Amino acid sequence: MAIAEPVARRALRTTSRRKTRNLERKASVAAASLFGVVTLAALLAPVLSPDNPLMPAGAPLLGPGKGGFLLGSDSIGRDVLSRVLYGMRTSWFAALGVIALGLLIGGVIGLVAGATGGWVDNVLMRITDAFLALPAPVLAIAVVAALGPSLLHTLVAVSIVWWPFYARIVRGEIRNLAARPHVEAAKLAGAGRLRIAVRHLLPGAVPAALVTASLDIGNLVLTLAGLSFLGLGQSAPAAELGADTARNLSFLLQDWWVPVMPGIGVLVLAFIGNIAGDGVRNLIEPD
Amino acid sequence: MHLAFGPAAEKTVTDPGASTSEAQAIEVASIEDLHVTFRRSGKDIAALRGVSLDIRRGEILGLVGESGSGKSVLGLALLGLLDARADVRGAVRVAGRDMAHCDQSARREVRRVHLGAVFQDPMTSLNPTMRVGRQVAEVAGSKDEAERLLGAVGIPDPASRMDAFPHELSGGLRQRVMIAMAVAGNPDLIVADEPTTALDVTVQAQVLTLLRSLRDEIGCSVLLITHDLGCAAQVADRVAVMYAGRLAELGSSAEVLARASHPYTLALLRSRLSLASDRTTSLLALPGEVPNPAAPEPGCAFAPRCDLAGPACLDAPPPPLEVRPGHLSACVVPAVEVTSRLAEVVRAAVVPHPEREPHNDDVVTLYRVQKSFRVGAGRTTRRLQALRGVNLTVGRGESVALVGESGSGKSTLLRIVAGLESFDGGKLEVAGPDCPQMVFQDAGASLTPWLTVGEIIGERLRGISRAERAAKVAQALAHVGLPAEVAKAKSAQLSGGQRQRVSLARATVVAPSILLCDEPTSALDVSLAASVINLIGGLRRELGMSVLFVTHDLSVARVVADRIAVMYLGRIVEVGDADQITSQPVHPYTQALMSAVPDMGREPVALRGEPASPLAPPAGCAFHSRCPKAIDDCGDALLDVRLTAVDRSAHHLAACIRATA
Amino acid sequence: MSALLAKRLGAIVMISIALAGVLFYLQKISPLDPVHARLGGQASASAVAAERHRLGLDRPEFTQFVDYVRGAVHGDLGDSYRTRRPVSTDLRAYLPATAELALSGLLIAMVLGVLLAFATTLRWKASSVLRPVLLLGASTPTFLLGIAGILLFYSKLHWLPATGRSSLADVPGGPTGLITVDALLHGRFDVFWDAVQHLIMPATAIALGPAVAIARVLRSSLVSDQRSDYARTARAKGLSEPAILIKHVLRNCVGAALSMTGLQVGLMFAGVLVIEQVFSWPGIGQYVAQSIPVADFPAISGVTLLLGVGYVVINTVVDLLQAVADPRIKV
């Protein structure tokens, strides 16, 4: 037929881009894989810890390196390193849990609002905005105060104030995508609402949500540590980073390592989280 | 055998008999063997590959080329604004400085004193948070001078516009502000990169006329960068045609038009649509794709698409040589031979359209269709009247073009027919069984980025087996001239032309009764547009579809459509056979559109003003604020101009109380 | 402008009422019974009933809510279980210290954020070192910054004090309660300087994280606007790079930086509560810390309401500033 003109003389462009730019990419992959490394380490914390974090293992208040305590011992002779490792494990899983819950709730609400539009969008976003208009950590304090202090309650409280952020991001992405002609083209091709939402909208919002989530882990580690510092976490003997610093503040001037080491644990975790988050962002949104 | 083509040689060519010192006074800028290479994601992009060009004092030089041919890079090189990471060889001399290599402060000085610039999109090119008066005064030196300039570029009531922010001005006024900044301080040279591309047709003509009159007034030179040969030829004194980072042809406008010598220029002229294009045969499309700057051809870059290409073309890029005094062409085949040999090729390629049997049933009927949108929120809500009562029919197998400026409501009408938009009043009938299909202006955006072409096309084929579906997809791709492997690609891996073909394949894999086209060629290069138009015409005849084709370009409408409907502010103001409309338009607006179509060797005729706002359509005949024929009655609020028959022909209707041919 | 203002004021009221509703509901689902919290476990049944009646707990829930909101508007936030004083009286005593700390922190965060953004955008010499330092700064918990500061500047160098707001006995009691401001109003520069010394460490500790966040946002919008079309136009006019940055780009970028500042205020409040513990700062953080272990819900909900309304007000101011900076925002 005459319509079939010879077009593809230079057929499809090959994606040989991948070969180049490898150094930056490798660095980003390495950074992003820190998420896996830390999660693995957190799982293995019981194996990695030299001592039981709850039991005295030697003389109290020994400095770092003394008496076999790499990071020293606390006021009743417990190994600070073990307590920090266990604390980091708790922090990490707590942060992951809140992020996962936030992504799930925020993602669903954002998708429904963005894909449906109209009054559904309006109502859902008003609710989301009301939550966003309040200072999240302060609200979390009130929730925990009402429910009574416990780690679970803190996580519930933080999740309640954390999802609106994701709902906003996902909804924004979905609205942008929904305005693209490809959605109308799919409509004309006979795709139904659900199919459009799941196949033509959702995949486009995943990268932005993932980037946001991975950049958010550091923040969350810090926020949870702050709440724990204020006493909104596990109760006394349990190893928890913020609380361990708060309870041992009085030792600061003589036995600095007791309050400082847990703080450094938070720092390390948040720093790794931020580096890994940057890595994920560079992988998903190069430049 | 080919001599390197240096600047000295060109001077003697362009100004026979002029001494070197005189020649220096004559040019305001000279580019000598300029090479520019970018590095992007590890690949070398050869944007310019040896260009030598002089810009003479007081001339308008039109620089024409397809996207990626390097014309913007050339303009930025003149301004000394190339990315610092670009690799630049050769020289760009402006006011005694080499803008490619001298230090930043010297470049700044040259830009400040000797150069002016106008860029494509005046919305993004003006600072959105600074009052336009201040932006102009920044170059003009004082507020008074700024105000004088705003007046000089034709901005009505400049004193009150000084305090406006860019978003408070219309597109045409914004571009005038850009021009005021460019001419401030009487520069020697203005670099205008596609200054009219983002504007409406009638406003385009105004801006081109303005540029020319300013040149006449202050005697500066203008480098007019454009992708439209017609637009360049219309206002420029000389035209330079670029292809793949090199000069293909250079000469005076008249000379290049009348005696084009390079096969690429000839192909552009042939595939370019004008009001004189032959409607009875398919268009002479340029085959192939625009060249890939990451993989330049070793020989003539045009060779893969050239009908005359031979072994001699593949060794080295041919240098521009003089074919007549002042007229250069970069082709190994002698100019005389080019024209005669191409004429034969062309004769062989012409395919006449088969006769179409007359239609008698209608596929789409619109009766007094109205549509308004709510804009703004709360107390500032206003109604934007997009359609104000539209009557139109499209017959089975017929092709109808909707023509109008932006905001006239043509896309809204199309989307209502597609069922993508509801309407407020009137009646719409679309013949079944299946819903209309549509191709969009931005083909890339109409393909879901993360799905493969096969999945996208296959979406219309549900309820059949995988193998059957794959076979049908391959067949549809073959129909639009794409190999079956394309089914595995995602849209980002395709070129612009390929994407538009894929969206046509999706629309026709199951033939719809009507195909809706929303400016499907306006984002494509001239050489690709013709082949897409041919393809749409071919599919339509083969599949017996009707076509409703939206375009702002009457010359495109003329070749794609049997009938043309012209829209202004939500109403059809004239409708009739394509030939009638384009040869004897009766409505003053259609007449204005016709004269605004940029064409070679014709003065642009500018309609005054810009399209009125659909938020507040003028009373009476909505066109009366701009109409050259308007009389007092036209603005009467009680006047309701209806479409009425012209010359008792049921086919040709116009809505004007003074409609006469 | 006035329309926007009215709208934003309306929003403040709506959100404050919504917050009051949330707090009221939290009180209802809380397993702690307010009557028991007040009277202790052994109170007689009649005493409990009388107290229920006094607190209005025997009335319909909606009426209770309306009363609660009405009370809050008039400054009645209920009585603290712990101090037995009205919460509003307690807050009035603690608020000035916290306000002084938070406002100084905000100021430092904004100034530092803008400086860091410019340093990294203009590629000053130190800026390549700056990026990892910024990342580290953004990853450090407030309390660690605080105690590290105490160890270094107090314990080791003896440069700065580690506790309280002032070490002088005769601090003038002024109209605002902010020692720095009051000292200036009374012309007491010695008091002012002393107060500033006390403020430096805690304020910087809470400001560092927000400063980095502001700097990042501002930097990325400066960098992307430097590549924008209008910056190219300014370049074509012959303007120099610093002139382009300051005259053209900056105003287009303040919006992004401002909205980030608004967001960071919420995190900063949490930082204030924490850092007050570290520096024994006599502010709301102390009050919260003492209230949490005894589950003094009225106290905590009072604090939440106060900080929540403060946050909303600050963000409204931020929105209005954005509208001033960007003429495209419809007012």
Ligand SMILES: Nc1ncnc2c1ncn2[C@@H]1O[C@H](COP(=O)(O)OP(=O)(O)OP(=O)(O)O)[C@@H](O)[C@H]1O
């Ligand atoms: N800053 C840059 N970095 C990398 N590549 C660039 C840059 N600027 C231009 N290019 C590339 O150089 C080539 C020539 O670009 P140029 O913009 O001059 O084309 P053009 O003729 O103006 O096209 P259009 O009609 O699309 O404006 C293109 O392949 C383009 O992608």
Ligand code: SF4
């Ligand atoms: S040099 Fe050869 S390929 Fe190039 S335009 Fe001339 S004939 Fe065609």
Ligand code: SF4
């Ligand atoms: S009715 Fe009047 S204003 Fe309208 S087009 Fe005709 S002459 Fe012009």
Ligand SMILES: [Mg+2]
């Ligand atoms: Mg260009």
